[in-house]
Amino acid sequence: MLRHALHRVALAVPVMFGVLLIGFMLMQIVPTDPATVRAGPTATQEVVAAIRAELGLDKPIWVQFGLYLGRLAQGDLGVSIINNMPVTQELATTIGPTVELMFASLLWSIPLGIFLGTVAAYWRGSLLDRAIMAVSVAGVSVPVFFLGLVLIWFVGFQWQLLPFTGREGPLWTWEGIRAIILPALTLGGVLVGPVARMTRTAVVDTLSADHVRTARAKGLNERLVVLRHALRNALIPVVTLIGLQIGFLLGGAVVTETIFSWPGVGRLAVGAILSADFPLAQGTIIVLSAGFILVNLIVDLLYAVLDPRVRQG
């Protein structure tokens, strides 16, 4: 188990390096000059050149990348071009709300998806199965921004049931919970469909497995047969899918945070990119990618928890 974990962590290192490299390169391709942005529209050529030298932008690209890595190793992500705040400080205040939103979204969508998929699989071919699958296909096809806007329009604006602009407090307060409901419904809504479909496929598979027949032959009731012997085994592929989907969820978080003015990393990233704030944009990319790598690491470890063959193999 420990060896498995160390192996996975070791594999994450080159991936993270690739992310840093690509993130850095992307910022080089963008046709905006950060020094010009920083200097402002009225600055002279000399001022722009001085700022360029100050930011190290006059050096060759690979030197810039080396310096960048060196600073990164010391926890220095640079300074925001727009407001001169350290990027780490900006990120520190936004990571919390993003993690909060992700957690609140997963908290309801994964159990619901697994429940719907299992129900559909158990009564496969029935009307209930078809209804669940129709809803999840619809769920897969609805873009995040559309679902968000519909919720804002009806629940937030027309019926005035819930707030829809920004975070109103930590999750242990009543206001905090009310404010997170709509963003979490929007972001989690993307996940229910895929999880339900994958669960259905996996449970249909395991329900016809030999060991499920054994479980019935032992005289177990259907609840135990389904939960312990079909769903429990089906979770292995389902967890893999959830790990992959969380990548999309991070993308969805960018959209959701923007339309709900949620003060998270996603909204920060959009703002940074739109205003050509390179150090800040790079910082958000690093955080979002590291989040994705971390989630996949957790999925890999969960794998070992769920499947003894991985644990001891």
Added chain:
Amino acid sequence: MTGTAEPLLRIEGLRTVFRTHGGEIAAVDGVDLSVPRGRTLGIVGESGCGKSVLSLSVMRLVAHPGRVAAGRVLLEGRDLLQLSAAEMRDVRGSQVAMIFQEPMTSLNPVHTVGFQITEAMRAHDPRASRAELRDRAIEALKRVRIPAPERRFEEYPHLLSGGMRQRVMIAMALACRPKLLIADEPTTALDVTVQAQILDLLRDLQQETGMSIILITHDLGVVAEMADEVAVMYAGRVVERAAAGAVFDDPMHPYTLGLLGSVPRLDEERETLLAIEGSVPPPFALPRGCRFHPRCPFAVEDCKAEPPPLRAIAPGHEAACLRAPVERLAA
């Protein structure tokens, strides 16, 4: 059959059908059998003859789109087919248990051996304590002669060999001391030396516990070694039924004769092994009359008219053939 005592299990007119696009087809079609107490009934036949479906029908575990359409399955006089789902669950595992052909896949890979055995016990004895169940499970593993049972209890199935897994399956099946064990090709997936060990084990356990066994196999050698009585199945029907010795020494149905003719033997001189011409008809294209007649060297015009019923040819020896006994015809 032999003996006048009430048999443990009596199957009457059992018919199990599968719904297909072309209508219903019967995998088991009007089977009558009985299993005496403490004895072993061997059911022999080629793949697809309905023997596995028959055993799953007794357990009421036939998977969709199959269902038992008619008949009675009387366990000590109680018709299992009339029980509610909950009553049937109580019967499964505690009174009738089953082991399967594939020990590699019949155990759940994500639960320990011990968990899977204690789970079977807890299903029928919900008040037993954890420690008590553990002791009983280790006892069950000892009974099937698994070395180091305390260690095996904690292990996952993928660490065990095929023979060990089948022993675990047997331990699990016998955990609640069932009166009847249905063994569906229990040794087919195992290599020959392990086969012999598993068969020995089953025989010893039968003597210890007095349970009855239904042994389903395509292997005549296994039947000869294990069974007290034999039923030969062909295309969903029983074609011959007798004490094991009688079937082997004096087969009366042409199909049985063909099966025996295709087995190599050391005690007889034979130039070539006989093969039965043709192949088993699929259940959606069964011939009229006797289902064996297109492949039967003794068939006459009458064989194509009506399916022949089982009839006693000799005391305790029945065959479903108009021309039985056919051994004289073959000579």
